[in-house]
Amino acid sequence: MPDQDPAADGACPLPDAPSGKPSPQGLGDALGQHQSALQRHFPLPDLHALSEQARLRAARRRRVGGSLAALFLLLGLGGVWRWDPAYRTDTLHTRVGEQRLVALADGSTVFMDTDTRMVVSWHVRSRQVALTQGRARYTVSPALWRPFEVDAGVARVTVTGTVFDVARRDAASALVYLREGSVDVALPERAGTRPAYRLSPGMGVAVHGRDAQLLRQEPAGFTGGWQSGRLVFDGVPLSEALAELQRYLPVPVSVDDPMLARLRVSGVFQVARLDQLFDVLPLVWPLQVERAPDGAVRLVPAPDARGR
Numbered sequence: 001m002p003d004q005d006p007a008a009d010g011a012c013p014l015p016d017a018p019s020g021k022p023s024p025q026g027l028g029d030a031l032g033q034h035q036s037a038l039q040r041h042f043p044l045p046d047l048h049a050l051s052e053q054a055r056l057r058a059a060r061r062r063r064v065g066g067s068l069a070a071l072f073l074l075l076g077l078g079g080v081w082r083w084d085p086a087y088r089t090d091t092l093h094t095r096v097g098e099q100r101l102v103a104l105a106d107g108s109t110v111f112m113d114t115d116t117r118m119v120v121s122w123h124v125r126s127r128q129v130a131l132t133q134g135r136a137r138y139t140v141s142p143a144l145w146r147p148f149e150v151d152a153g154v155a156r157v158t159v160t161g162t163v164f165d166v167a168r169r170d171a172a173s174a175l176v177y178l179r180e181g182s183v184d185v186a187l188p189e190r191a192g193t194r195p196a197y198r199l200s201p202g203m204g205v206a207v208h209g210r211d212a213q214l215l216r217q218e219p220a221g222f223t224g225g226w227q228s229g230r231l232v233f234d235g236v237p238l239s240e241a242l243a244e245l246q247r248y249l250p251v252p253v254s255v256d257d258p259m260l261a262r263l264r265v266s267g268v269f270q271v272a273r274l275d276q277l278f279d280v281l282p283l284v285w286p287l288q289v290e291r292a293p294d295g296a297v298r299l300v301p302a303p304d305a306r307g308r
Contacts, residue, residue, distance in 0.1 A: 088122040107141035135167035177204035241265040251295035
């Protein structure tokens with residue numbers, strides 16, 4: 001077959017290297033002759049434009065991510081505010097005959113009467129107290145956005161800053177008395193959620209089940225200085241006075257005779273010395289004190305009074 005001239009086909013012959021293979025310099029010279037054609041058919045990307053596009057995409061992702069994070073944060077905070085979870089709980093109680101002043105974490109104070117139990121819970125947007133038994137005086141530190149609530153079962157008290165007393169004798173009854181400021185009293189046993197009463201100083205509410213009575217003077221059990229260790233009675237029947245004294249005594253006290261039960265009691269009694277009261281009563285009234293081996297006290301008519 002005859003030899004063909006490479007130049008006839010328009011090809012560009014490569015100079016031979018001494019070894020018989022194309023040299024790098026020869027290959028570069030050959031590609032250089034066709035550089036324009038190669039750039040037209042295979043253009044190189046704009047590295048600056050690519051870098052700018054990547055930067056814009058990254059910035060857009062950061063903005064979207066930041067917006068989503070902010071949205072999730074707001075939704076989370078809104079849920080916490082609506083849910084109002086408790087982040088701290090304190091259980092407080094006093095023994096029979098004990099009285100104690102407790103300073104709360106928010107600056108409020110609670111003076112707890114004898115045999116009183118309550119649970120204080122601190123929430124994101126509220127301060128809540130569940131009074132399960134006994135009596136207490138609350139002096140509340142003001143906080144408009146974080147109300148102070150006392151749940152006494154059949155009555156619920158809501159305040160922002162004030163001084164008031166709450167007593168709970170049993171599951172079906174409660175008594176609220178306001179000394180300073182204002183409070184709203186709701187009755188959960190009744191339909192609706194609106195407060196049933198808004199009290200002014202010197203007013204109270206006595207609740208028993210679904211029934212409630214508005215009081216315009218201090219109830220008998222709240223008079224005097226119980227919060228300073230004194231019980232004051234002003235002409236109350238002996239049976240009622242003993243019921244109040246019983247709350248401070250670890251042993252049962254009873255009076256069965258109707259005439260004795262109706263005797264009127266007036267005076268000031270020190271809570272720390274109530275045991276001495278039974279030594280004084282026989283000197284004042286025609287009765288005697290019987291003490292059982294278990295410490296129980298029973299008031300009975302004196303022997304000479306029975307014959308009258």
